Amino acid sequence: MTHAIRIHSTGGTDVLHWDQIDVGDPGPGQVRLRQTVSGLNYIDIYMRTGVYPVAELPAILGMEAAGVVEAIGADVSDLKVGDRVAYALVLGSYTESRLIDADKLIKLPDTISDQTAAAMMLKGMTAHYLLFRTYPVKAGDTILVYAAAGGVGSMLSQWANHLGATVIGCVGSQKKAEMARANGCQHTILYRDVNIPERVNELTNGEGVDVVYDAVGKATFEASLDSLKPFGMMVSYGNASGQVEAFSPKILAPKGSLYLTRPTLATHTATRELLVDGAEHLIDAVSSGIVSIHVNQAYPLSETAEAHRAMESRETTGATVLMI
Ligand SMILES: NC(=O)c1ccc[n+]([C@@H]2O[C@H](COP(=O)([O-])OP(=O)(O)OC[C@H]3O[C@@H](n4cnc5c(N)ncnc54)[C@H](OP(=O)(O)O)[C@@H]3O)[C@@H](O)[C@H]2O)c1
Known part of the structure; x- marks a missing residue:
């Protein structure tokens, strides 16, 4: 059985529930991921509290993670079982396993660990578009x-x-x-x-x-x-x-x-071309040491409520991850 952190209503940290879910098999264009690490982002708090409403409840929160491809649906050609991948801004990362559209995934090089990937994808691609697209800093x-x-x-x-x-x-x-x-x-x-x-x-x-x-x-x-x-x-x-x-x-x-x-990262990753451009620049910057990813807090996925509390209370620094 797969476990996930879901909300059934919006509110405080007590609405985050450790639920059992069914994942199923990937449909056309999808893969099933065995996730290893999920990122934690401030947007997760906006969603939990209802500042940014989620379309349907119950919902699995979380917007970034890393993991391994474990099953492939029809029409997916550039990924294979066993590939290490990561993604950002796809709702539903607080889970041990999930289905996801293959075109949202970025393959990870050996230079980037799963923990680093889960910590950097959403926040780092945001830093990239802010510095290079929104106002090109010189x-x-x-x-x-x-x-x-x-x-x-x-x-x-x-x-x-x-x-x-x-x-x-x-x-x-x-x-x-x-x-x-x-x-x-x-x-x-x-x-x-x-x-x-x-x-x-x-x-x-x-x-x-x-x-x-x-x-x-x-x-x-x-x-x-x-x-x-x-x-x-x-x-x-x-x-x-x-x-x-x-x-x-x-x-x-x-x-x-x-x-x-x-601006929002949603626009800046809306096409495969924009997503790959942001991800490649970020992976290069991290692999070459221009940007170091500081994972200063790590919690088991089942203790996501405590991670939310710490982030909301301004206690966290650097990145926070949820270990799966
Ligand atoms: N538009 C986009 O595309 C996009 C994408 C990603 C993130 N974001 C935004 O970027 C911000 C940072 O996200 P993050 O995930 O990296 O979080 P974070 O910066 O690690 O955590 C939030 C920080 O905001 C500061 N803060 C100021 N007033 C606060 C308050 N009243 N309550 C809580 N925190 C307060 C705190 O730092 P100090 O104690 O130093 O003030 C706190 O540590 C968030 O606002 C997020 O929504 C936007």
């Missing part, structure tokens, strides 16, 4: 990154540093500030205590930053806009503190003709 840019010791933040900071940017990392504690500096942040701001735009102003000699990558949302949105230089780019890509409230676009004019975007 040497000499100064950028502001929130939750710089967190999952996406730690990968984004390392990669941006490698590109030659000056990285200012906002962090929630002194311990996280030390980690952010080790991740390539030249400056850190303890943003729970410090006025962000004032500190950014001091650090940039009154200029402001070229781009802000803000996934904290409601609590920091205005401070982020006020930290940008004229023509700067505000990238609002998440809402860990709550959703940004409605506002008039005209507020962007007096702040310096700012640009604003609200």
Whole structure:
């Protein structure tokens, strides 16, 4: 029998149930995966709590994992039983075994362990599209990154540093500030205590930053806009503190003709070409040491509720995985 973590209703961590499920055989275009490690992402919390509704309940949560192909359906030609693979942004990764469309899978090279793959696919491809597609960061840019010791933040900071940017990392504690500096942040701001735009102003000699990558949302949105230089780019890509409230676009004019975007990895992996491009760049960056994947928390899959609690309480750093 296969076990999975499912929700039957939205709510607190108590809605996460260790259920028995039937997986069945793969249909056309599908494979069955024996999963080894699942990633944990903040989006899982939005789904558990109902901020991002899931289409149907009960639902197996989780959006990234690594594993081994154990059965193949019709019309699948480029995978075979025994291949090591990983995926991101396909709902249902909190399970020992699952069916999945073969075109969502990326084959793993020997340089990437299952644990690293499960920790990096969603967060690392997000860092990739933010740095290379949303606002192409170049040497000499100064950028502001929130939750710089967190999952996406730690990968984004390392990669941006490698590109030659000056990285200012906002962090929630002194311990996280030390980690952010080790991740390539030249400056850190303890943003729970410090006025962000004032500190950014001091650090940039009154200029402001070229781009802000803000996934904290409601609590920091205005401070982020006020930290940008004229023509700067505000990238609002998440809402860990709550959703940004409605506002008039005209507020962007007096702040310096700012640009604003609200991107999602869903668009950036919507075609096989985009998915493979992001995954290949990420695998290269990790294999060559440009980006190190720090798995700082690992829980058994059956203890996913405790992992959710820790992430929601801002206790986690780097990536968190669920061992299967
Ligand atoms: N749009 C996309 O394509 C996309 C893709 C992936 C992830 N994301 C977003 O990126 C963000 C980071 O995701 P992640 O999985 O890597 O998580 P994470 O950064 O490891 O964890 C979230 C962090 O957010 C910070 N935070 C600030 N206010 C918070 C609050 N009120 N409650 C909880 N945390 C708060 C905390 O860091 P500090 O203590 O340092 O503040 C916390 O550790 C999330 O908002 C996620 O939704 C977006």
